[in-house]
Amino acid sequence: MPRRSSDKPDKPSAYSKALGLLARREHSRRELKLKLRQGGYEGEEAGEALDRLGEQHYQDDDRFAEMLVRSRVAQGYGPMRLRAELKSHGLADARIRAVLDAAEVDWNAQAAAQLRRRYGAKSAPDAAEMARRAQFLLRRGFPAATVRSVTHADVDDAADDEA
Structure with a gap:
């Protein structure tokens, strides 16, 4: 029929x-x-x-991870955010570390670029603004040490301000 x-x-x-x-x-x-x-x-x-x-090599978690890292780094995300996202896709911790190491990203330069893109070249006029900028970078997935070095803020105080 x-x-x-x-x-x-x-x-x-x-x-x-x-x-x-x-x-x-x-x-x-x-x-x-x-x-x-x-x-x-x-x-x-x-x-x-x-x-x-x-x-058949049509699906490969390693290739997926490399693509995701390249994409998220280009979008301005930090290593902690990338690690969490890769973990949510079922990748092993050792593979995540290897992919992030292979990306060879200067996370301090990446964080500084995100600050310039968001806030311009001017430095923070006061401690409250410095804390706001630090929180921005923390939310994007940058480690506290990186945020501290880029913003010169005390990240612990910034976390207290947001709570």
């Missing part, structure tokens, strides 16, 4: 669905697994599809 235009086409395989998602952008294995589950694919079918994609 011919299919009418109102009939729904057959649901694509988990492999096809995951491949389509990867064609748009890199995904972590955990992220693809979640999207497949949300799409109604069973665990075994999804697992086999992800294994096959990994064997």
Whole structure:
């Protein structure tokens, strides 16, 4: 019997669905697994599809991590934020450290660039403004030592001001 235009086409395989998602952008294995589950694919079918994609090098958590780090560094985020985001994608701590080390980012220069972009070249006129700037960098994921060296603020006081 011919299919009418109102009939729904057959649901694509988990492999096809995951491949389509990867064609748009890199995904972590955990992220693809979640999207497949949300799409109604069973665990075994999804697992086999992800294994096959990994064997074919279409899905690679290392490549995903490197892409994410490059992207987030370009957006002005610090290493603590990157570490948390990579952890949420299911990457191991050792792999996260290796990817961040391989990025070879000067985090002090990155933090200083974010301050200039947000607040201009003028220095903070008072302690309250210095604390506000320090909190900005902390929220972006820069470590307290980096924030202290870039803003010359006492980060502990800045954290007290926000609480």
